[in-house]
Amino acid sequence: MSREPAAHENLTTLSKHLASRGLAPGLDEVLLAIALGGKAIGHRVRRARIDDVVGVAGGENVFGEVQQKLDVLSDEILLACLKDTRATAVYASEEQDGPLVLRTASEGGRYCVLADPLDGSSNIDVAVSVGTIFSVLPNDRPDAETAAAVLQPGRRQVAAGYIVYGSSVVLVLATEAGVDMYTLDPVLGEFVLVEEGIRIPDEKKIYSINEAYVNDFDDGLRAYLEYAHGSGYGARYIGSMVADVHRTLLKGGVFIYPATTKAPRGKLRLMYEGNPMGYVVERAGGAASAGTTPLLEAVPTDVHERTPVVLGSKAEVEQVTRRLGA
16 A cells, blocks of 8 residues: 655755755765754754843954854854864854864865854844854865965855744755755754745845944945935845845845945955855845945955945846945
């Protein structure tokens, strides 16, 4: 007597999907390690109040910003997962003073992983979606210069993505093959494929920016906002980058975190916020800019440097950048 297949038998897990992608040697191991870290971080986010890990940790990161308890915990989780992955050469994050060399090329270290372990962590106590953002670069340096391998333009990324911890735990992953979305199945305990080959809409009259700082914006950006206000645009702003970009990727529009008079170089970090999100959006058919220059072409000189960010639907990004003088 034949039986109906169980629901899980028709699901494609992350590991199975990556195996079908023909990725470079070791890259699937690194991505699965990041996904494992995401599972653990997602669990701790859900139990944050219960485990009393909401609030400040008592220290500061390299930027002088007060660290949240979950910032530190998430960083420790990712580092632990990547330490056990032979293909990982370097780990860098905003919670670390500088790049950590885990192994050299001669020891099998093929890739550098840069991460914002818990973007939006200050929103934990009000239950706003937060997330992990990550970038994977090739380790192209001799053993003695391994730490410097992180200083590559975003165009050299071989994979990037983010994990959203919200109503569900969602992994969005961009590789040369395209952009795919996975959801953590709480029954299986695995990420399963829910959408393959995501494409961002070419245009959508939605902008995402914190207009409270409008007096600190330059004339070009104020001109764009005047245009948007008079052209039927809607405004959507959550204040958690990973949540705002995720909505922009799926619904279309433009996400803007600009330079201001108080922060002329912008506030987002190029290497583990701007570059990975820019890579995801570009691989999905969108555009990513630093305001007047292509975001992914910036040549970094410091792992912690900052950048303005404009990314989203091509037509909407162009509406912003041409007013900024790009």
